[in-house]
Amino acid sequence: MPNLKSKITLKDIARELEVSISTVSKALKNSEEISRDTKEKIQAFARLYNYKPNNIAISLKNKRTKNIGVVIPDIVHHFFTTVIRGIEKYANAKGYNVIVCLSEESFDKEVINMEMLANGSIDGFIMSLSSETQAKGDYNHLREVTEQGIPVVLFDRITNEVECDKVVIDDQLGGYLATKKLVGQGKKKIALITTDDYLSVSKARTEGYKKALLESNLPVDESRILKLPTMDMDENKIRKFFNSQEIDAVMCVNEIFAVFSMRVALEQGFKIPEEISFIGFTNGLLSKYANPSLTVVAQHGERMGEISAQMLIDKVESENEEETFQTKILEPTLVVRDSTIN
Amino acid sequence: MPNLKSKITLKDIARELEVSISTVSKALKNSEEISRDTKEKIQAFARLYNYKPNNIAISLKNKRTKNIGVVIPDIVHHFFTTVIRGIEKYANAKGYNVIVCLSEESFDKEVINMEMLANGSIDGFIMSLSSETQAKGDYNHLREVTEQGIPVVLFDRITNEVECDKVVIDDQLGGYLATKKLVGQGKKKIALITTDDYLSVSKARTEGYKKALLESNLPVDESRILKLPTMDMDENKIRKFFNSQEIDAVMCVNEIFAVFSMRVALEQGFKIPEEISFIGFTNGLLSKYANPSLTVVAQHGERMGEISAQMLIDKVESENEEETFQTKILEPTLVVRDSTIN
DNA sequence: GTATATTACGAAAACGGTTTCGTGTTGATA
DNA sequence: TATCAACACGAAACCGTTTTCGTAATATAC
Helix, strand or coil: CCCCCCCCCHHHHHHHHCCCHHHHHHHHCCCCCCCHHHHHHHHHHHHHCCCCCCHHHHHHHHCCCCEEEEEECCCCCHHHHHHHHHHHHHHHHCCCEEEEEECCCCHHHHHHHHHHHHCCCCCEEEECCCHHHHHHCCCHHHHHHHHCCCCEEEECCCCCCCCCEEEEECHHHHHHHHHHHHHHCCCCCEEEEECCCCCHHHHHHHHHHHHHHHHCCCCCCHHHEEECCCCCCCHHHHHHHHHHCCCCEEEECCHHHHHHHHHHHHHCCCCCCCCCEEEEECCCHHHHHCCCCCEEEECCHHHHHHHHHHHHHHHHHCCCCCCCCCEEEECCEEECCCCCCC | CCCCCCCCCHHHHHHHHCCCHHHHHHHHCCCCCCCHHHHHHHHHHHHHCCCCCCHHHHHHHHCCCCEEEEEECCCCCHHHHHHHHHHHHHHHHCCCEEEEEECCCCHHHHHHHHHHHHCCCCCEEEECCCHHHHHHCCCHHHHHHHHCCCCEEEECCCCCCCCCEEEEECHHHHHHHHHHHHHHCCCCCEEEEECCCCCHHHHHHHHHHHHHHHHCCCCCCHHHEEECCCCCCCHHHHHHHHHHCCCCEEEECCHHHHHHHHHHHHHCCCCCCCCCEEEEECCCHHHHHCCCCCEEEECCHHHHHHHHHHHHHHHHHCCCCCCCCCEEEECCEEECCCCCCC
């Protein structure tokens, strides 16, 4: 550790000015208890030596850290970064810092991260479940935390098995809107590219997709549903999927699937959007700069982050004991670009 | 605040087991001073009631928070997210948490964030300067922090005016390599799309570009250099730029410029890469999924993050007083894709 | 002149740990 | 049996604040 011309403390000021620590503390808070003269002297001295109270000591005393723990599966996905930005924005305005932990889609990491933070480092959690956690269905780490009285806000990838505040977009509606949009353009053979079912969001989007088809009197054909792993998508699988089916539109549960499969379609000679249309989820850079640009269901990540932070901080700062939890559902919106007609 | 079945403390254990706090503390650390019997009793009790030491108290005592402050201009850019991931990975393995603050390219926010964290919340900073800070050239907030003995590691967007550890890629070499690659493909009229000069990285990349041209006996034509604002790129400007010049290759200082201008070129009927080649910086999702996929200079963000974290933690945990700073320069590498010939 | 209020400050506990040092008890040694 | 080391534990200081409560000194009231 380098040479610390370390920070000045209350004690230092007290010693230097020959008053007590309590007097210094009160003077710096402009307490009525202290005389004008003394206050001015102390404040001037503090300013001169650039006194700043030690956050850790204050945290210990108040049992409030003014830190928020954010645990998310991945940070490289555009959606999550926008959520973080939203959280940061609101939290910062309220004087809170954001501690970011990545579960990397691993259950164990999620647990470890939470334990690490739950021992006094943070006032509350904002989190989105890892896929492994959702697959496993084990939420004891969340319950332990909430039972300790640490507020938790779950966003996007949530579970009903934990009682806490939640923020989601209506993913089913998102899937529904997207599919309806395709139907409205005269598409009849609408495929779905999704992940495994255990991801709550994919499941809901799939439901919306099916609902829209049924409502439009179109058959739900399971062979038109392709499940892909999140990492390392297999180009051939998609190629075969496109070949074996007569497909005139595809809804994908994320940006990457959409952009990736669009390229495969282009390579196979399909015209987008005339012969085959595409809609994805997440209004990120990829969609915007893809070629053709991608029509998507926007998830409003930043708004989601702000709301999550607001719900959490409200709870953290609220006095009342009664536990009432709410689930906020945001409406997804369609951002129409060139991968769909007009 | 919800009902806290709040955490058990040393004091609680001591009271319950009728021993002193010191004994409990030592027993839980498996100290030789305490008898087997007592240790077992205490440890069993602690396990039963799931005792976890309070991080804040430990921080106050040790004057070590095990938190790292990361201040970056933006989190939605792929490069920065990969750096964060690298930092997180290394820091977590070492038992550190990562507090992320966004300056949003604003000098003031950068200063506020640093002040907020510098009062005991963190053991050190890892940061990349906001564009406003670089434009302004005011680094007093950094100096104040280092003078307090708080270690700082600057990465990517750095300055020579502050003495601290630094991690960068050789941006000049990156620009050089990219340009040479284009030259090697027989391109003679190589354009550059960049930002304003105050961004240290853009400047260096431009230098590399010029160096490569000169070395190849190609003229450096300033009219072939287009400066674009980071946000809201103007399509028409690019179109005019392409029209007014006879350009057979473009190097862009980031992914977005590259992908965006590629689309403009395609719309104008250019064939990529035969008639006009493109190279960008940052090996992100955009480059990978662009159409055509984009050849880029990879910045190895994750590695950069790991190294930054390592340098910082080394300094934080080092005992010796002598201040020696190093600058680590990573080599950029070319990732060749379809926007350049073969 | 005495009783009471007010002013201005300090002592000390508290937050939850760690760590140094002191000490009563035991057992071994001479 | 006196001496001493080893053992096992507790008291207390400390980290840097906040806050309650007590109290001397002064001012006010009667």
